[in-house]
Amino acid sequence: MIYERVALIGLGHIASSMFWGMKRADLVGEVYGFARSAETRQTARDIGLCDRVCNTIEEAVTDADLVVLCVPVGVMGDVAEQIAPHLKAGATVTDVGSVKRAVIDAVGPHIPKGVHFVPAHPLAGTEHSGPTSGFAELFDGRWCLIVPSDGADEAAVAKLRALWEGMGSKVNTMDAEHHDLVLAVTSHAPHLIAYTMVGVADDLQRVSDSEVINYSATGFRDFTRIAASDPTMWRDVFLTNKEATLEILGRFTEELFALQRAIRTGDGDHLHDYFTRTRAIRRGIIEAGQDTDAPNFGRTAGRK
């Protein structure tokens, strides 16, 4: 047993997947959960999410060996301030936020002496959200990045690593600034771009929504999956990973303009070379086991 008592603060997609993942492999003793919304707490009780769903955050974290902050990045600091007086000496606080520098700056100052703070970020998730959307297999084969501070307690880091590995993840460590840049490339910029393209399609007067919807199977629908992600979570990501996201979007725009110019001037060689190069990255992702090679991701319609 890695931890006797775990507290999940916030009971959405990641927290619920962690609960089922910890139970699947029998990694911990008891899991207490807390959500701010009474409706979410009731749903959690109805589906057996958590061994105990607490009505107060204080009850949830008192005596916990591990407290996992699973709330939007923008409220991590407030939540840390609320739980700080109730944390047990020797406990570990971690989080699952998609941004690490801002979370460390917001949470770190509230962590009492004698409590370990080990930020982390599981690179997993689907377009679904809420307490009913979690499942034990979410983290299987996916990476979890742990971002320990200088001088972090090695034993505390090792236990958290063991927990994530027990839930099926592969684990790496990384510093916060590099994490935020890598995620700006692999996640934050792509999400903003997908949201933008879907917004443009919705806005056009000359193409109806029903045309966009019916004829989406040709590229656009993959954007809509990404752009169906939780709005609050993503608002906070962009506001707290501002610099890295804007840097990548700047590079993206520059490159997009170059390709637009190639289209305008009829430079087919430039386009063909560019489109050939991008195939190699896809092959790398398949080989690394980070996606399926089945056509269309093996969607039901179109399965071979």
Place this chain on the structure above:
Amino acid sequence: MIYERVALIGLGHIASSMFWGMKRADLVGEVYGFARSAETRQTARDIGLCDRVCNTIEEAVTDADLVVLCVPVGVMGDVAEQIAPHLKAGATVTDVGSVKRAVIDAVGPHIPKGVHFVPAHPLAGTEHSGPTSGFAELFDGRWCLIVPSDGADEAAVAKLRALWEGMGSKVNTMDAEHHDLVLAVTSHAPHLIAYTMVGVADDLQRVSDSEVINYSATGFRDFTRIAASDPTMWRDVFLTNKEATLEILGRFTEELFALQRAIRTGDGDHLHDYFTRTRAIRRGIIEAGQDTDAPNFGRTAGRK
């Protein structure tokens, strides 16, 4: 039997899927195929693709009741010129190109009197290409847009519609200009955007390719699937649907700049409203049966 003899010109992803789809429902008599590359012809023979694989395009189209041009949009005109002298009176020529105005302008002038030209575009495909990548179910539940010219022969259009419906498609008709605009939104602009984002990630000096690959499961990998599509096909699409694609990309850039400014100025309400609106489009696509609601498209890793 809808057609006695069908000729497939070009034996890639769409042609091979058509062959298996026509055979599944026993829609046609014989299917002859031709590909310019001897290697592709050999592969087709090896896997039983087409009842006869012809060594010349002339042999393939002679006596065909339906000739389907399944070649990149940029060479449709040349191919039409080659086959024109060998077409049977009363035959129908169609195509599967992703752009319609340019194909009509390139192919139309070569079509002899007494032969019907009925352009079409099945909105289906995966990131895979080549003769071995086709499968009968590709068109199931997907739309095929037929773009008949003014005064097109109604019986010829009806037969082609019946063929596509027999392969599992839903069929609509549309004029060429509107088709090209709709596809610029649902397919062409999203593809260019995905290619661009993958190219940017590949180019960055501060984030390694292996980081991009390993940590792609957070949005980026969906872009890589789109950006793994056939480079020649896509080069031709952009060069031949230039105006509509550039128009949509212009709108996209405008909107992206507005969102970047919201990030820079910390306008969380603007971001949250925008991200909430885009969810509705996703729901429409699920309800229209154009995608699965399974998380992550029901990818194997992460299946509930």
